[in-house]
Amino acid sequence: MEETVSPLGGWESFYVIIGSSAAALTGLQFVVIALVTETRQRTSTNTVDAFATPTIVHFCAVLLVAAVLSAPWPTLVGAALALGRHSTAALFMAAATSVLLLFIGIHNAWDTVTYVALDRLGAGEDQEGG
Secondary structure (H helix, E strand, C coil): CCCCCCCCHHHHHHHHHHHHHHHHHHHHHHHHHHHHHHCCCCCCHHHHHHHHHHHHHHHHHHHHHHHHHHCCCCCCCHHHHHHHHCHHHHHHHHHHHHHHHHHHHHHHHHHHHHHHHHHHHHHHHHHHHC
């Protein structure tokens, strides 16, 4: 009896790494937002919505893709219809999309940190000069 090899087998390490990265960065983003709320400076919900929400969405999308593609499905799932015919291309597209979303999330997180740091620095200068 011949055992079939899943095309996802070679991607296991990739999705473990990218999924773990997305999960860790999501947690780190929560820590940053929690620290921002501890500052004396007022931050509006619009600021949090503008920076934090898209970042969490990007990180969670990567985590979802990693979880779906790492799960031991008994058969191909509906989202992987192209996997049967074009498995290499479909897996590379899923990987490229995951990496792109992860980098967008990292960029957004960097923007959040620099905005908060510069905004806080500006508030400190206002207090010293006033």
